[in-house]
Amino acid sequence: MARKMLVIDDDPTVLSSCLRIFEAENFDIVTTTRPEEGLSLVLDTYFDAILCDWMMPGLDGMDVITRLEETSPGSAVVMITGYPSIERATEAMKRGAMDYVAKPFTPDEIIKAVNEAIQRKEAEEIKIIERFGALTKTGQISLPSIDEKILQALSAAIDERRRMEAQPSLEALSEPERLQEMVCAVIDKYNRDKNNLIAILQAVHSYAGYLSYEAIGLIARELNISEHDIFGAASFYAQFKFQKPGKYHMRVCTGTACFVGGGGVMLEAVKSRLNIVPGENTEDMMFDLGRVACLGCCALAPVVTIDDEVYPKMSPAKLSRAIDKIYRTESVKSA
Numbered sequence: 001m002a003r004k005m006l007v008i009d010d011d012p013t014v015l016s017s018c019l020r021i022f023e024a025e026n027f028d029i030v031t032t033t034r035p036e037e038g039l040s041l042v043l044d045t046y047f048d049a050i051l052c053d054w055m056m057p058g059l060d061g062m063d064v065i066t067r068l069e070e071t072s073p074g075s076a077v078v079m080i081t082g083y084p085s086i087e088r089a090t091e092a093m094k095r096g097a098m099d100y101v102a103k104p105f106t107p108d109e110i111i112k113a114v115n116e117a118i119q120r121k122e123a124e125e126i127k128i129i130e131r132f133g134a135l136t137k138t139g140q141i142s143l144p145s146i147d148e149k150i151l152q153a154l155s156a157a158i159d160e161r162r163r164m165e166a167q168p169s170l171e172a173l174s175e176p177e178r179l180q181e182m183v184c185a186v187i188d189k190y191n192r193d194k195n196n197l198i199a200i201l202q203a204v205h206s207y208a209g210y211l212s213y214e215a216i217g218l219i220a221r222e223l224n225i226s227e228h229d230i231f232g233a234a235s236f237y238a239q240f241k242f243q244k245p246g247k248y249h250m251r252v253c254t255g256t257a258c259f260v261g262g263g264g265v266m267l268e269a270v271k272s273r274l275n276i277v278p279g280e281n282t283e284d285m286m287f288d289l290g291r292v293a294c295l296g297c298c299a300l301a302p303v304v305t306i307d308d309e310v311y312p313k314m315s316p317a318k319l320s321r322a323i324d325k326i327y328r329t330e331s332v333k334s335a
Helices: 012-025 035-041 063-070 086-094 106-134 150-166 175-189 194-207 215-221 227-235 256-261 263-274 316-334
Strands: 003-008 025-032 049-053 077-081 099-102 248-253 289-290 304-306 310-311
Touching: 003 035, 012 025, 012 106, 025 035, 035 049, 049 106, 063 077, 063 150, 077 086, 077 106, 086 099, 099 106, 099 150, 099 194, 106 215, 106 256, 106 289, 150 175, 150 194, 175 194, 175 215, 175 248, 194 215, 227 248, 248 263, 256 263, 263 316, 304 316, 310 316
Parallel strands: 003 025, 003 049, 049 077, 077 099, 248 289
Antiparallel strands: 248 304, 304 310
């Protein structure tokens, strides 16, 4: 599958040169002389690489790079300019550019810069997966969460496309319809490449909070692989869940310090109070329960967390009061 490239430059000569150079390298090229149009294009299409000029009428090239980092953070951005300087190169890198090329450039120079920028972007994702993958099965290290900016950018792109097609926004769709739109957008973002399966599953999991059978079936159909293979890959990682999570996430620490301080008692108290075991949700979907090896709060043992709030030196009575308080708060909200 050909890679996609966007070139933003107010000089038609540069655009035609890039078009000629990169079409020969099997890229699908989109060009524009207007930075505003370029920023609009990334809302609807994922580009593997983006070449952006520094000095253009309207938006400054640095402003464009900053916005690209927000709307298309997975793209490899290369700054091109006829006024090179170390200061500008440094500033471009700080704002998210992967490389900086001075005009006039030769075909070899720009091809090398773009290919190396794409390779570095891809290497970042591979490095994360390889670094943590071997340890996630034990639950000692979690899969890194996909950058929320990527999910936000995908949602914005879907909404913009639906707006242009005079269709309801994502928010107006049913939950299954929203999930289908996002799953398809994630698969397209990763070029429908089976080698990106874990990254695709991670993105869908981050969006929905779990991997539903419907989502797995859709991924299997779109990538032309079996659902069994997807379950096999996902089940290797303890952080992938296959059940919709509760509204509140409760975690009980059973590490050494907490266990000695009563962590085991706390776990039994939670199981009894909510009538669930680790890995399950309450029938009303208010809570899901998990057990962790350490929360880093050993001096406060035993510790329980509910979402991001830490409950130190817990007892069954304190825990029951915390749960009751949440139910009361939710009751007031729904009244």
